[in-house]
Amino acid sequence: MAVSHLVFVSVAGLPSLGHAQGADGEPPTISFERIEEGVLGETQVFSATVADEFSVATVTLHYRFGDEVRYEPLPMEPLAGTDIYTVAVETTDAEEDVLQYYIEARDEAGNRSIQGFAFDPIERRLVAPVVRQAGMAPPPPPRADGMSTGRKVLYGVLGVLAVGAVVAAAGGSGGGSDDNPSSDDPDNVPLDIIVEAFP
Numbered sequence: 001m002a003v004s005h006l007v008f009v010s011v012a013g014l015p016s017l018g019h020a021q022g023a024d025g026e027p028p029t030i031s032f033e034r035i036e037e038g039v040l041g042e043t044q045v046f047s048a049t050v051a052d053e054f055s056v057a058t059v060t061l062h063y064r065f066g067d068e069v070r071y072e073p074l075p076m077e078p079l080a081g082t083d084i085y086t087v088a089v090e091t092t093d094a095e096e097d098v099l100q101y102y103i104e105a106r107d108e109a110g111n112r113s114i115q116g117f118a119f120d121p122i123e124r125r126l127v128a129p130v131v132r133q134a135g136m137a138p139p140p141p142p143r144a145d146g147m148s149t150g151r152k153v154l155y156g157v158l159g160v161l162a163v164g165a166v167v168a169a170a171g172g173s174g175g176g177s178d179d180n181p182s183s184d185d186p187d188n189v190p191l192d193i194i195v196e197a198f199p
Helices: 002-013 017-021 149-172
Strands: 029-031 037-039 044-051 056-065 072-075 084-089 098-107 112-115 122-127
Touching: 029 112, 044 056, 044 098, 056 084, 072 084
Parallel strands: 037 122
Antiparallel strands: 029 044, 044 084, 056 072, 056 098, 098 112, 098 122
């Protein structure tokens, strides 16, 4: 009886094997690319890769416009089958030109990690959109260097026609004789053809 009691106490005093293997003391890791600038009035998308040794419980974006005291929390949702969490923030009614934020992640064991801080947030500048006045033509497309093949063919044909016209004019004015060469004919005027390329 005494021996069995000692064995029971010894087994009961040991930690559970499953509990020892399931201990989670590491917080989730957060990695993301900071976007320095966005357009005011447009939806701002935030994405982060969040991973944990066991399981991620929540990922939250805390944001505010300007230096407002209160941050608004927004849950970030994972993309199906990935460790990428995303959320969108509307800036239509924003009156400030900067969006401040930090990202917080927690795992099932309660461990927490953050990128940025409430007292030292990450910032994304919001710039005014480019407004085009009514009636303004869109900017012309960028011109390619050099001349297009179509224009080269056109100018080549025009050049051949011009040379043919000059030759025909010179050869067709046979009214001159040896005593009065065609070069002395007042009607025999040189012909210059200028072709200009227009954009």
